[in-house]
Amino acid sequence: MIIVIDFGSQYTHLISRRVRELGVKSEIIFPFTELDAIKKMNPDGIILSGGPNSVYDKDAPHLNNDIWNWILEEDIPVLGLCYGLHLIAKRFNGEIGKSKRREYGVTSVTIKKSDRIFEGLEKKQRVWMSHGDKVLKLPENFEILASSENCRFASFRYKNIYALQWHPEVVHTENGMKMLNNFLFKICRCEKDWDMEDFMKKTIGDIRKKIGDKKAIIALSGGVDSSIAAVLTSRAIGKNLTAVFVDTGLLRKNEGEHVEKICKEFKLKFLKIDAKDRFFEKLKGVKDTEMKRKIIGEEFIRIFEKEAKKENAEFLIQGTIYPDVIESGSKTADTIKSHHNVGGLPENVDLEIIEPLSYLYKDEVREIGKKLGIPNEIINQHPFPGPGLAVRITGEVNEENIKICREASYILEEELKKAGVFYDLWQAFAVVLEDRVVGVVGDQRKYGRIVALRIVESKDAMTANFAKLNWNLLEEISTKITNELPEVVSVAYFISNKPPQTIEPC
Numbered sequence: 100m101i102i103v104i105d106f107g108s109q110y111t112h113l114i115s116r117r118v119r120e121l122g123v124k125s126e127i128i129f130p131f132t133e134l135d136a137i138k139k140m141n142p143d144g145i146i147l148s149g150g151p152n153s154v155y156d157k158d159a160p161h162l163n164n165d166i167w168n169w170i171l172e173e174d175i176p177v178l179g180l181c182y183g184l185h186l187i188a189k190r191f192n193g194e195i196g197k198s199k200r201r202e203y204g205v206t207s208v209t210i211k212k213s214d215r216i217f218e219g220l221e222k223k224q225r226v227w228m229s230h231g232d233k234v235l236k237l238p239e240n241f242e243i244l245a246s247s248e249n250c251r252f253a254s255f256r257y258k259n260i261y262a263l264q265w266h267p268e269v270v271h272t273e274n275g276m277k278m279l280n281n282f283l284f285k286i287c288r289c290e291k292d293w294d295m296e297d298f299m300k301k302t303i304g305d306i307r308k309k310i311g312d313k314k315a316i317i318a319l320s321g322g323v324d325s326s327i328a329a330v331l332t333s334r335a336i337g338k339n340l341t342a343v344f345v346d347t348g349l350l351r352k353n354e355g356e357h358v359e360k361i362c363k364e365f366k367l368k369f370l371k372i373d374a375k376d377r378f379f380e381k382l383k384g385v386k387d388t389e390m391k392r393k394i395i396g397e398e399f400i401r402i403f404e405k406e407a408k409k410e411n412a413e414f415l416i417q418g419t420i421y422p423d424v425i426e427s428g429s430k431t432a433d434t435i436k437s438h439h440n441v442g443g444l445p446e447n448v449d450l451e452i453i454e455p456l457s458y459l460y461k462d463e464v465r466e467i468g469k470k471l472g473i474p475n476e477i478i479n480q481h482p483f484p485g486p487g488l489a490v491r492i493t494g495e496v497n498e499e500n501i502k503i504c505r506e507a508s509y510i511l512e513e514e515l516k517k518a519g520v521f522y523d524l525w526q527a528f529a530v531v532l533e534d535r536v537v538g539v540v541g542d543q544r545k546y547g548r549i550v551a552l553r554i555v556e557s558k559d560a561m562t563a564n565f566a567k568l569n570w571n572l573l574e575e576i577s578t579k580i581t582n583e584l585p586e587v588v589s590v591a592y593f594i595s596n597k598p599p600q601t602i603e604p605c
């Protein structure tokens with residue numbers, strides 16, 4: 100397996116996914132991870148990610164010397180990318196400084212020395228760079244492998260420690276995958292054994308071993324992750340799993356039907372709880388979205404505990420996936436949002452939590468879903484947040500706001516499906532804003548509601564771009580929303596990418 104150490108780059112997940120695409124298990128850890136924990140992972144190689152800092156910054160993250168010494172003693176291959184390259188240079192007493200020109204975008208580099216990392220590649224390579232600092236003096240004993248016009252030390256190496264100033268993980272580096280492939284198989288001598296079929300079988304076995312004859316419950320929301328986690332777990336423990344569908348009143352249109360369909364088709368034991376009133380009551384007057392998340396998380400788990408007691412369940416299965424785990428686990432990064440299924444959970448939960456998908460990225464989860472025979476319309480649904488429509492309403496969560504949010508999202512989804520673009524998008528939904536604007540209805544002025552559309556393309560939700568949809572399609576959607584929802588007089592479109600805006604508005 101390969102360890103990716105996250106120094107704060109927006110591409111850390113991308114690096115990890117690329118490694119898995121090449122058939123090797125990868126895990127992300129943070130620079131403060133203890134050496135013992137790293138040793139236990141028994142990595143074949145380590146990748147140091149990029150990051151926003153300069154290595155001389157006061158609070159810049161570093162890899163501690165214990166780890167470096169162990170790497171050198173054991174001769175563990177290392178690949179430092181961008182900031183990772185600067186870290187290598189600093190550790191071995193090179194010199195790093197501000198580059199006169201910030202290199203950003205596609206750049207041509209020349210390979211100066213043939214090496215395993217560039218095996219099979221031409222001398223000139225188009226690579227993607229994004230750096231303000233560069234190495235000014237190469238550490239002793241290192242040799243230059245590649246240079247660009249502005250960066251003489253664009254790639255260098257000492258034994259099995261490799262450094263690239265560019266990002267092989269992004270698609271703009273034409274042969275980035277080949278470089279990673281060479282690192283994994285020629286330098287680290289990894290085996291290609293990251294395979295979803297194996298993962299599925301192993302997970303089913305692990306769940307069976309852990310739960311045995313005891314009972315478990317799962318919150319089935321109808322979304323991709325919980326549906327797949329439920330079916331996977333039921334393969335392991337059959338009727339000892341109860342799927343609990345809590346109708347929070349904050350779900351998408353038709354979500355309940357999806358849940359029933361899955362349960363019937365896969366013979367899941369199934370319990371439906373109508374908790375709408377309870378959620379609306381608790382959320383009355385609350386506008387702060389972190390508050391909403393906490394309240395929903397807390398209510399949810401309390402309902403669960405009660406049902407679990409009735410069922411005598413000792414385990415709670417959750418559909419948490421890898422990016423949520425990493426985003427919540429980073430002590431160096433600011434808390435961006437407390438994810439409902441991780442950070443939002445109250446601390447004193449009575450059930451033991453099992454998260455069978457917590458190692459997987461979304462595309463991997465979908466692959467498992469396919470192998471389990473789950474229908475495409477469920478597997479290919481857009482992701483939906485645990486706290487539901489509540490985080491798509493900037494004001495209070497009440498019946499009216501939820502109705503507008505749910506109906507407008509449904510109209511949007513249907514229109515995008517008709518236009519044949521829905522499944523190419525990462526997410527597309529409506530947001531209900533608290534402000535009102537003037538509209539004209541009949542001959543009268545009316546302060547009406549605003550629905551803002553968030554429609555994004557993304558690979559893994561860590562970054563996202565707003566979708567450049569056809570104007571006529573957007574106009575049709577807007578007209579349909581204002582026609583069918585008389586409260587709404589205005590439809591807006593978020594034209595910001597992530598970063599700086601997140602995908603969910605709240």
Ligand code: XMP
Pocket residue numbers: 392435436437438439440482483484485486490526560561597600601602603604
């Ligand atoms: P953001 O808004 O952080 O979203 O750009 C990234 C991905 O995570 C989903 N998301 C959530 N999922 N609970 C969840 O289970 C949450 O509180 C939550 N907030 C965001 C979001 O839909 C997107 O796919």
